[in-house]
Amino acid sequence: MVVKVTLSDLLPQILTHILLHLPFTLVVTCRRINRHLQAHISTSTRLQYYIHLGIYGLVDNPLCALPIPERLDQLLTRRRRWEDFDLDFSQHIEVPFQFRSSDTKLTPGVFSAIAGSEESHYIRVPSVPDQGVKWRQTPSENKIISPGACVYEHDLHIIVTAQPIIIDASGAGSRITHQVQVHLNRLSTGEPHSDAPQVTISFETHEEFGDPRILVECAGDNLVLTLRDRATRNKPKDQVYVYGWKTGELKLRLSAPFRAHLHALYLTTDIFLLPNSQTGELEYWRIPQSASESTSHQPFFILSLPCLRSGSTFRSIDSRAEPNPGIQPTDPSKPFYTDPHSAIAVFMVVIETAGFISPSNFILFVHRSSLVEYIDKFSAFTSRDDRPKAVPYVEWGPPVCRWFEANSMDWLATTFGQTYITPPKGEPGGEPITLLDFNPIAVARAVAAEKHRLEAKGSDDDGRGTIRNEGKTRTEGTRGVVTQTMDPLNGPDGCFENTIYSSLPYTVRSSRNKYSFDELLLDEEGILGILMSSRERIEGIQVLHYG
Template identity: 50%
Template sequence: MAASSPEQHESFEVRTVQQEALRLQEMNRGRKLVKSLLTETIVRPVGPTLLDLPLEILTHILLRLPFTSVVICQGVNRHLYGLIFESTELQYHIHLGISGLVDNPHCDLSIAERLSLLLARERRWEGLDFDFHKVVDVIFPFKSSTATLSARIFGGVAVGGCRYMQIPSAATEEVKWREIRTEQTIVMEVPGFHEPDLHVLITTQPRTVYTNVAGPRTVHDVRVHLNQLSTGKPHPNVRRTTISFEAHELFEEPRVFMRCAGDNMVLVLRDRRGRSMSFDQVLVYEWRTGELKLTFSAPWRSYRYPLFLTTHLFLLPNVKTGELEYWQIPKSPSEPTPSQPFFLLSLPRLRSGNTFQSITPFAEPNIGPYNGSKPFHTNPRDAIAFFYVDIWWGRLNHFRLFIHRSSLIGCLDQFSAYTSLSDRPEPVPYDKWGPPVCRWLDDDQGPWLETTFGQRYVTPPPGSGVREAPLTVLDFNPIGVVKVLAAEKRLKAGVPNEGSRDTAQPEKGEHIWQLPVDNAENGPALEGRENQLPRESRSLAKVVVRPMSPLSDPDDCFENTVYSSLPYTVRSSLEKYSFDGLIPDEESILGVREDYDRQIREIQIFHYG
């Protein structure tokens, strides 16, 4: 990748401004078109218009539109404004879109009840105002390095097996720990997936093989145990409750990284010791049938965890090449089995002598069907994909990279010319795809469990020496950014926000506004509903919008300055807490406390709904 000159960055900014201008022009043309169609009879009474339809039919039509289009229609005239404002179904549709949520059609609650729960939930998250707080003692401690949280199931590996619990949704709900015991060595546990009621436990066991030529040798049997999450027993709806295979003979101590989506399971096998410097194995199974659908290898320590973009498309960060590899899983036996990625995104190039030590992605919730009982759930397509990026330069440097899962999918269309199904594709340079959709931050703490859910990221607790700190949440929901920016616009226009606390000091080139969240502009869909907002806020909110913001890189890890632009809001609680780790999920933030041996001893649950 050629060095990025100021002229190139200026050209990029010009293109970005031009694209935004075109988008606004299209939006304005759309507004004018909708308004002309709806009011045509006022100018030329040539027959019935859309507004002459019965309210039930008109509501049905609006519910089929994106929520942003419904908000635009609300501003067309009084008739539509009144219809949309008074319709519980349309208000629920709008607020689902604003919150990045998806309705659960299998829920028994009425639309009015769902809307009430949704508004209360979003108020609590915006104010970091939990509705209950629960302390859970971990009577069978396990190390934080083995702990996982998925589908509201928290668990970890302990001596002789694994233990997990479901995060409570009500203060009166009792916490129950389940246990799965095994005499084999556990190398990974994934505690929960919503739709198939699945718990995955992966073990290895050495076995001596005697041959006439080379004499005895040790091989490792890898076993993927497919259990039912609700019972802890073997899953009743799979053809093989245990998928077994033999690790490569050169592996002295196999390590496994795994993710599931839909019916597909991707496993990355690596030799933990790596004395043979062999290679990494990647295997893709259809877990319901046990069918091996794809397998390939790469140089040792190329990969860690995969990241699913769809149920048949996954991404593998490659530390050897500094690229994000896109792999397609065959949907049927008639489809060809790929031997290489078909699309590559390049990360910023490193300075000579520096190397990527690891690139670890997380994205929750996982892609796949939802079969829970809640009235709504987070849209996995809009979730933030969060990458821990470790770079070795005499010592480890930690960075955090945030990209929406939808942006990673969108790159396939935007840069389709870089796709190749025959030869290894040319990677898309970072300067082409990355700055508009990425946010890079430096990180002194390094990884501690999964710290994202949906579009929210909970910053890790401060290091040793700081006893207490507020809960701080970064929210990459673009609607939240617009809401806080709109509040600033109101203030600049002379509309006061009582009690605002402008304490943020903006950096050069940074746009920040801080205010109590209950004073934030809530958009046209909330107009007239101000009495539903909390009277007192338990957090402060600010928005960070840094167009083409340079990453702080004091050790010169990267060859060129790394730019990123993805905006986000920041909320910090007024209360301060002392924890060793913080993990968000669909409804809660978990505060974890460890002992001197990094064994988890206590979990505190802050529930927001």
């Protein structure tokens, strides 16, 4: 005898367990299938928490002991505060050291800076009102080039130093290389990190750098170090080193033309992207498991940026996406974290054009998930041994990218997750903080809310209606402007060979209050307003916490 079992026959716990194995988008769809599913999903706190994690690009922290209802309440409160710019608390942090904004770095939860040349200072960004802030100091016998951190996953604080080495070339003149050291400490204690038996990674540069600049990025067990020269006399090749920080093993070493590379951008814990300003391309590199693994010294996949017209060249292309992949939370106090896969990648593109004194500055946005998905979508363009043919921008870029003209004040540290805050323009009396949100669900909700508002008023145009452009729409929504246009761009100097298009949608929100900050930084839970002295030294930090 066959016994028919319907959804309504399943125990609620079993039905919840089944639904939690589906993508959150399908769980949302299931609410429309029948009344039983709709009622179950709508009343299940666990399923509501799961859905909202997906909607807002977050991942659950399994170490957190908070009950699911409290986690859901914190999640919804945080989102509401960000959407309304409803400040949770504000806290001023004194800066008792002398350092410039160019010597600072913000990684999730940690602000660090270099004071002088042989001291690094850092603080944990406050997450609760009146939280005590203690500056920690990391001294060094050698010149500190760059700080870094990998907080959530490893409690790791990184200090990169460089010491000049004079080499006598026996009559041909002396050469100067550098001994680079990467110091690996625990952020919480300042002591050497116990997971790294070789707590200092050391190597000598193969190029003669007059004034080395070293950029470090960490994800999972890997460190990517990009070395380039600030000076221009010798024009040494850029160097890229990839180390396993827990073993000290050098997994990959690359050379590139002078000033081709800046920050590496992790796509996964074993694939990183290097923008190449010499070729105008985004190169994909795979990290071998060990140095003994056979690997090519060519990228395995390349995306091309728009072609430039004759007389224009890429001066620099920098990149950032926060947080990095590989998060394995260690802090039980935080119920959830931002999903690295859904984060937005930001590229700062500087183009020089013959006949123009000032360069043209552009900023490019594209989701990290799109950059990863294109490896499979354009698999015919991948190559293991030879340099692959680049995918032209017109084939990959317009549907997933958004280009803006920028200025030299735009800074990569103003992005986190799927959001970006525009730098202050220095308006007298202060100005609102403006936030761009590239979350596709936030865009869809804003569009739906505007449609509902117009239908309720029985009007298609009341001064806040839709503006048609290139077959798409730009809608002014209840919480800001929603842009869905296929916008043309060629820059003030006409530096691109052809007009470029991009259509990644986003929403814009602005704070009601005005602020007088010299610079802004964006973190997972809030905004850091930087106050500068007349000598461009940081004299204070204002934390605006939203949750």
